[in-house]
Amino acid sequence: MPSKRKAEVLIQRGAKRAKTGRSSHMPTTRTTISRNLDSNEPNDKPDEEGDQVLERGVEKNMDLFSLGRHQKKHTILKPLPYIFGQNDFSYLGLKKDHQNRPLWIDPKKGRIILESFNPLAEQAQDFLTTIAEPLSRPNLVHEYALTMHSLYAAVSVGLAPSDIIKTLSRFLKTPLPDEIRAFINSCTQSYGKVKLVLKNTKYYVESPDPNMLQMLLKNPTIGPLRVQGVETITTSVAPKIGGLVIPGTKNAAGVKQINGEQPQHGQPVQEDTILSCLTEEDDEDQEVTHSFEIAGKHVETVQKECLNLGYPVLEEYDFRKDGVNATLDIDLKPGTQIRPYQEKSLSKMFGNGRAKSGLIVLPCGAGKTLVGITAACTIKKGVIVLCTSSMSVVQWRQEFLKWSNISPDDIVAFTSDSKGGSGFTGITGIIVTTYSMVTQSKARSHGAENVMKFITGREWGLMLLDEVHVVPANIFRKVTSSIKTHSKLGLTATLLREDDKISDLNFLIGPKLFEANWMELSKQGHIAKVQCAEVWCPMPIDFYDQYLKAPSRKKSLLYIMNPRKFQACQYLINYHEARGDKIIVFSDNVYALKAYALKLGKAFIYGGTSQEERLRVLENFQHNPLVSTLFLSKIGDTSLDLPEATCLIQISSHYGSRRQEAQRLGRILRAKRRNDEGFNAFFYSLVSKDTQEMYFSSKRQAFLVDQGYAFKVITELAHFDKTPGLVFATAAEQRKLLQKVLAENETTDEDITDDLFHSDTMDNRKKKAVTRRTAGVLGDLSGGQYMAYVEQNKRAGQKKTGNWNRTARTLREPSRGQDVVNINQTKRVGQKKVGAQISGTLGHPRGSQDMVRSRQNEKMDKRRFNEKKEKEKNEGKKKFDDCKKFDDSSKKNDEIKKKTDESKKRNESKKRKRNAERNPFFKKISRENARRAAKR
Ligand SMILES: Nc1ncnc2c1ncn2[C@@H]1O[C@H](COP(=O)(O)OP(=O)(O)OP(=O)(O)O)[C@@H](O)[C@H]1O
Numbered sequence: 023m024p025s026k027r028k029a030e031v032l033i034q035r036g037a038k039r040a041k042t043g044r045s046s047h048m049p050t051t052r053t054t055i056s057r058n059l060d061s062n063e064p065n066d067k068p069d070e071e072g073d074q075v076l077e078r079g080v081e082k083n084m085d086l087f088s089l090g091r092h093q094k095k096h097t098i099l100k101p102l103p104y105i106f107g108q109n110d111f112s113y114l115g116l117k118k119d120h121q122n123r124p125l126w127i128d129p130k131k132g133r134i135i136l137e138s139f140n141p142l143a144e145q146a147q148d149f150l151t152t153i154a155e156p157l158s159r160p161n162l163v164h165e166y167a168l169t170m171h172s173l174y175a176a177v178s179v180g181l182a183p184s185d186i187i188k189t190l191s192r193f194l195k196t197p198l199p200d201e202i203r204a205f206i207n208s209c210t211q212s213y214g215k216v217k218l219v220l221k222n223t224k225y226y227v228e229s230p231d232p233n234m235l236q237m238l239l240k241n242p243t244i245g246p247l248r249v250q251g252v253e254t255i256t257t258s259v260a261p262k263i264g265g266l267v268i269p270g271t272k273n274a275a276g277v278k279q280i281n282g283e284q285p286q287h288g289q290p291v292q293e294d295t296i297l298s299c300l301t302e303e304d305d306e307d308q309e310v311t312h313s314f315e316i317a318g319k320h321v322e323t324v325q326k327e328c329l330n331l332g333y334p335v336l337e338e339y340d341f342r343k344d345g346v347n348a349t350l351d352i353d354l355k356p357g358t359q360i361r362p363y364q365e366k367s368l369s370k371m372f373g374n375g376r377a378k379s380g381l382i383v384l385p386c387g388a389g390k391t392l393v394g395i396t397a398a399c400t401i402k403k404g405v406i407v408l409c410t411s412s413m414s415v416v417q418w419r420q421e422f423l424k425w426s427n428i429s430p431d432d433i434v435a436f437t438s439d440s441k442g443g444s445g446f447t448g449i450t451g452i453i454v455t456t457y458s459m460v461t462q463s464k465a466r467s468h469g470a471e472n473v474m475k476f477i478t479g480r481e482w483g484l485m486l487l488d489e490v491h492v493v494p495a496n497i498f499r500k501v502t503s504s505i506k507t508h509s510k511l512g513l514t515a516t517l518l519r520e521d522d523k524i525s526d527l528n529f530l531i532g533p534k535l536f537e538a539n540w541m542e543l544s545k546q547g548h549i550a551k552v553q554c555a556e557v558w559c560p561m562p563i564d565f566y567d568q569y570l571k572a573p574s575r576k577k578s579l580l581y582i583m584n585p586r587k588f589q590a591c592q593y594l595i596n597y598h599e600a601r602g603d604k605i606i607v608f609s610d611n612v613y614a615l616k617a618y619a620l621k622l623g624k625a626f627i628y629g630g631t632s633q634e635e636r637l638r639v640l641e642n643f644q645h646n647p648l649v650s651t652l653f654l655s656k657i658g659d660t661s662l663d664l665p666e667a668t669c670l671i672q673i674s675s676h677y678g679s680r681r682q683e684a685q686r687l688g689r690i691l692r693a694k695r696r697n698d699e700g701f702n703a704f705f706y707s708l709v710s711k712d713t714q715e716m717y718f719s720s721k722r723q724a725f726l727v728d729q730g731y732a733f734k735v736i737t738e739l740a741h742f743d744k745t746p747g748l749v750f751a752t753a754a755e756q757r758k759l760l761q762k763v764l765a766e767n768e769t770t771d772e773d774i775t776d777d778l779f780h781s782d783t784m785d786n787r788k789k790k791a792v793t794r795r796t797a798g799v800l801g802d803l804s805g806g807q808y809m810a811y812v813e814q815n816k817r818a819g820q821k822k823t824g825n826w827n828r829t830a831r832t833l834r835e836p837s838r839g840q841d842v843v844n845i846n847q848t849k850r851v852g853q854k855k856v857g858a859q860i861s862g863t864l865g866h867p868r869g870s871q872d873m874v875r876s877r878q879n880e881k882m883d884k885r886r887f888n889e890k891k892e893k894e895k896n897e898g899k900k901k902f903d904d905c906k907k908f909d910d911s912s913k914k915n916d917e918i919k920k921k922t923d924e925s926k927k928r929n930e931s932k933k934r935k936r937n938a939e940r941n942p943f944f945k946k947i948s949r950e951n952a953r954r955a956a957k958r
Contacts, residue, residue: 111196120195125150127190129199132168133157146193151537152176152370153186158728159539168202170209175533177214178336178378179370183207216333218321219313219340219376225321227335228313232257234333235312243327247320257312266342266375268368269353269399270360270392338376339483339508341401347481347508348449350402352428354395361548364393367536368400377401377483377509379532381490383517385540385729386688387549390513391421394486397511399426403483404450406505408457410489412437417663418454418488428452436473453477457493461500482507487531490514491681498531516684516725541730549691550668550703554726555734556719557594558711559586562756568764569713576764581710582614582674583763585750590708592622592749593739594671595651598704603669604643605651608686611674612655613766618673619653621749626653640664659685665692669704678721687726707733 106112111129124140127133134154136146139162147164150156153176154166176186186206191198216238217228227244229235239245316324325335354360360368367382377397384390398405409415415435422433432451434440436459455477459470466474485505487493490512502510512531543549561569561584569580581587591607598605609615612628619626625639642649644666654662659682670690676682690703707722709715723733750756 111199114196114199116195117197123193123195125190125193126195127199127202129201132202132205134166134168136164136166138162138164142193147539149189149193151539152179152181153190155534156537156539156728159541159730160727160732161730168205171533173206173209174213175380175535177210178380178533179535180373183210186210212333214336216328216335217338218325218335219338225316225318226256226313227316227324228311230311232312235314238328238331239314241327241331244324247316247324249315249317256314257310266372266400268360268365268372268396270358270396271365271368336378338374338378339401340376341403341483341508342375344403344483344508347403347483350398350404350428350432350450350452350483351448352399352402352426352432352452354399354426358425360392360396361389363536363538363543363548364389364396367393367538368396370535371397371511372400378535379510380535381512381514381517381531381533382535383514383537385538385543385549385691386515386685387692388515388538388543389548390488390515391418392425394418394488394511394513395422395425398422398452398484398486401483401509403508404480405452405484405486406477406482406507407452407454407486408460408488408501409454410457410492412439412456414488415440415454415456422452422454436470436477457497457501460505461497478504478506480506483509485510487512490531491517515688516681539730544691551701552687552690552703552705552731553734554687554705554707554723554731555736556707556709556723557590557736557739558709558716559584559590560711561586561713562753564757564760566712568760577714578674579611579613579763579766581713581715582609582611583617583759584710585756585759587673587708587710588618588621588750589742589745589748590739591618591671591673593742593745594669594706595622595624596745598669599650603650603704604664604666605669605671606658606664606667606689607651607653607671607673608656608658609653609672609674610656610676614674615653615655622651624651624653625649626655627658628655629657656682658689662689663692664689670706672705672707675707675718675722678718680722680725683722684725684729687731 109128109130114129117123122140122142124137124142124146126135126137128135134150136143136150138147138159140146150164150166154168154172156164157167158165173186177183183206187198187203190202190206215229215231215234219226219228227235227238239248328335363384367384371378371380371382377400382390382393384393394407407415407418409418415437419433419435422428423430428451429447431447434446434451434453436453436455438459453473460474460477482505485501485507487498487501487510491514510531517534517537540549544551561581565580565584569577572580595605595607607618607624609618612630615626615628618624625642627636627639631639639649639652643652644664656676667690670686672686675686687705690705707719709719723731727733750759
């Protein structure tokens with residue numbers, strides 16, 4: 023579903039999903055941190071019963087949070103149904119100074135439209151990114167959706183419902199619709215009302231409203247769980263960013279982090295000291311918060327009960343008051359300054375001086391790595407970084423060493439090639455690994471097993487989840503259930519999935535804390551400005567003819583290998599090489615990748631390229647002025663950091679994948695020359711005209727269009743036909759190419775198992791044939807393991823016979839009545855167990871009428887069986903008589919034959935004698951014989 027439409031239904035989806043029982047919908051409450059700090063009980067098994075309770079709670083509560091519940095009937099004075107249909111909101115009325123206000127709102131869908139040309143647009147945009155989901159941000163009008171998740175995120179960064187309503191009303195051209203007001207109230211009144219805070223190794227249920235806590239204490243489940251012997255409800259100053267300074271910010275340059283804020287390992291922090299630090303700022307306008315303590319072992323119970331009551335618990339990690347987990351000696355290197363949008367995103371995470379779990383969405387190349395590193399430098403506890411590939415692991419480690427003062431010994435990579443060496447030198451440190459390393463279920467090597475034990479056996483302050491959008495929900499569940507961490511930060515550029523599961527992340531990790539505007543960052547020069555174009559390449563008539571007839575796989579090869587596309591690619595390469603650009607050409611189809619690269623004489627890398635070759639080619643591409651173009655398969659889609667690349671050409675892609683389009687664009691967003699005056703990077707998609715490719719292309723562009731990118735359509739490249747030296751210029755060459763394409767069977771796209779830097783040799787090795795010993799039976803060797811022997815027993819009294827063909831059909835079509843009857847016959851007649859078993863397994867359970875019919879059948883069959891038996895008895899007797907007769911006649915025949923043979927022999931000896939007498943040769947022999955006999 024295109025993002026626009028998808029987002030339209032976001033609000034309704036909350037309620038709908040709840041009905042379908044999607045488990046992922048309960049957020050931070052699904053925590054898996056080992057709460058039980060003072061017990062040794064393993065806590066990494068999913069609590070199934072707990073999950074069910076959670077889901078029931080979710081279903082109950084989700085209905086409360088749908089905008090549909092708040093809809094009312096309105097009287098429209100001058101209805102214009104022929105223009106607006108059901109969406110006539112004229113009843114709202116415009117405010118007098120509506121021209122000065124930048125926002126419109128749709129009370130039915132909760133969509134907000136921002137006029138980005140309005141003088142107040144910038145302020146309104148800042149506010150909207152906090153309370154709503156950006157859907158589409160083209161040049162003049164932006165569209166946002168007010169959703170349950172977005173409001174939840176707004177509350178989690180400290181916005182009160184009254185603030186949301188007040189500010190939204192101020193920016194709206196119309197009065198705030200009642201439905202929206204009710205929706206905001208219903209979503210925000212329960213979220214964030216109850217917090218679970220880990221402070222100085224103790225767990226507190228916290229709320230700004232003391233009545234809320236009183237109500238919880240009166241609850242028969244929660245009340246008794248309060249730690250006895252302490253004051254019922256403690257009132258303290260509400261948390262503020264206080265003395266916390268995020269490293270790398272301007273603030274950090276002038277203000278020093280409060281000394282002694284980080285407690286020494288094992289040393290509890292004095293509450294007074296903290297209070298004095300917190301109260302330093304402004305004493306007059308102090309907000310207070312109320313809390314009561316619960317034991318670590320009761321945390322899960324309290325969470326579940328709160329959810330049942332309709333108050334999902336928000337988790338915060340008060341890392342400054344965690345004296346149990348060791349402090350990590352890490353800070354940003356002096357002189358490092360984070361960019362304003364990086365600071366903004368982190369201020370959402372550390373808004374109240376505590377670490378909130380959630381997602382930060384920044385465009386490709388905007389510096390997500392530094393955001394993660396700065397978060398680690400702020401929390402200063404053990405960090406675990408999860409990446410998608412082993413090369414990302416290497417890059418993350420390098421970036422940590424580049425930007426922070428972490429000792430190389432305290433940051434270890436844990437991959438299939440590197441098992442973490444000898445571990446940290448200090449008490450704590452940073453582990454960088456891949457999702458697959460921590461979730462693999464196969465047996466590990468001894469070293470890897472030890473590292474895993476180390477990872478799962480301790481508490482981490484922060485878990486950084488890189489490229490969080492690519493990882494399936496079940497992997498997250500595995501990760502979060504096995505690794506105990508107090509806060510999680512997911513980083514991504516494209517919070518997009520074609521499978522529509524992206525909102526699961528809101529609950530598995532936390533709400534979206536910040537999402538940057540691509541266009542804004544590009545205007546500010548943080549990412550490159552990009553000119554996007556779709557180049558239409560008409561197909562020669564022969565190619566198009568074949569395209570229309572071809573099966574779908576061949577179709578795609580035909581539109582990729584279109585000779586006009588070859589020429590357009592060559593034309594663009596020549597043009598940009600002449601400009602001094604470095605060009606990446608992407609092709610998902612490996613056959614086409616090789617064909618293009620070889621024909622145009624350029625370097626290429628694909629899954630089958632060896633590691634050394636990849637590094638050599640990349641090295642040349644970056645530093646050798648003679649190598650300006652590189653052909654890449656989809657192994658280079660993500661994580662490829664080539665700031666030299668300034669132009670990108672796509673010749674084949676993965677259908678309508680918006681994520682791939684955005685990730686590929688990201689390869690040129692970090693272009694080195696982006697700050698040059700008037701510099702543009704170029705992004706071309708070559709599309710064969712009037713083919714499926716045009717449809718896929720428009721689908722792919724949806725995300726980037728929503729980010730404000732405009733795709734120009736180029737139907738004719740300047741002086742294209744007059745360009746000398748283009749390949750496949752003659753009809754004969756094109757025909758030859760067509761023949762090759764038609765004869766080509768290898769059209770499959772590359773199956774990616776790894777990234778650009780990590781060759782698939784590992785996987786090849788795994789796939790090699792190995793000898794395995796498995797238990798089995800002889801039937802397996804003959805391929806008969808899936809067959810069942812059913813005795814059809816058509817002829818009673820005969821030896822049992824197997825009807826393999828019939829049985830095979832029976833198994834394939836288990837629901838066919840006739841087969842079931844056959845099998846039932848077996849049961850009746852042959853009384854063989856096998857048949858009975860199969861009828862039980864395969865036959866459809868039938869009603870009572872079938873049972874009656876089956877009894878009648880049984881009677882009839884008994885009669886037939888007796889008749890048959892009789893008949894066969896007679897037949898057998900007859901056969902015996904016949905055989906007897908046959909035996910007699912055969913004896914006679916033998917005697918006659920014997921006599922004939924004897925007479926034949928006699929005749930032959932007579933004949934020989936006669937011949938000998940007549941033949942001189944025989945005479946000579948007989949004379950000779952006579953002489954020898956005389957001699958003797
Ligand atoms: N505050 C900063 N100051 C200077 N350079 C920065 C800053 N933030 C990021 N960069 C640089 O920007 C480049 C891109 O950063 P990074 O690789 O972290 O981007 P990314 O968002 O992770 O990209 P992708 O999503 O494509 O992986 C890097 O070379 C990084 O050093």
